[in-house]
Amino acid sequence: MSGAQRVWALGRGLGTTFGYLFRRRATVNYPEKERPVPERFRGLHILDRHDDGLERCVGCELCQAACPAHCITVEAAENDPERPVSPGERHAWRYEIDLLRCIFCGFCEEACPTGAIQLTPRHDLVGFTRSEFLVDKRWLTVPAPAAPGFPPDRAETGGEGGRRAG
Ligand code: SF4
Ligand code: SF4
Numbered sequence: 742m743s744g745a746q747r748v749w750a751l752g753r754g755l756g757t758t759f760g761y762l763f764r765r766r767a768t769v770n771y772p773e774k775e776r777p778v779p780e781r782f783r784g785l786h787i788l789d790r791h792d793d794g795l796e797r798c799v800g801c802e803l804c805q806a807a808c809p810a811h812c813i814t815v816e817a818a819e820n821d822p823e824r825p826v827s828p829g830e831r832h833a834w835r836y837e838i839d840l841l842r843c844i845f846c847g848f849c850e851e852a853c854p855t856g857a858i859q860l861t862p863r864h865d866l867v868g869f870t871r872s873e874f875l876v877d878k879r880w881l882t883v884p885a886p887a888a889p890g891f892p893p894d895r896a897e898t899g900g901e902g903g904r905r906a907g
Pocket of ligand 2: 802815
């Protein structure tokens with residue numbers, strides 16, 4: 742390659758580099774800024790409650806049966822009529838999802854007859870150990886409302902950033 746060709750190649754390379762100075766940035770300053778996710782994006786799960794604070798999940802295990810990745814574990818218990826956890830006869834006393842096996846297909850959400858399990862647009866899934874991705878009912882259940890007559894001990898079963906199972 743002659744000297745003139747080298748200078749020409751260098752000039753072209755620098756031209757490409759400087760061209761990017763005036764283009765719109767392709768990256769965002771995550772996590773301070775986030776890109777909006779598509780409308781039908783399926784991210785991390787929640788277990789929802791009714792307006793009165795009772796859990797929507799009735800422990801029917803349909804989500805567990807529908808899950809193609811076998812990553813949901815539900816164990817049901819009878820509700821105490823004096824202090825029901827859910828409006829049904831039973832509630833889920835154990836509910837776990839292994840998020841590392843989940844393929845976020847949304848079948849659990851579709852199978853649920855009460856709208857309890859829902860996939861949200863949240864996608865901030867980070868951790869250092871496998872057990873951090875095995876989430877339990879406390880981690881999944883949305884915070885209870887501070888409704889009059891809602892016992893504080895049951896209000897503690899939900900909450901953002903709750904325990905991971907295992
Ligand atoms: S989104 Fe799909 S893979 Fe994940 S827990 Fe629900 S049914 Fe299972
Ligand atoms: S989340 Fe829905 S489908 Fe799964 S056990 Fe609870 S009520 Fe049944």
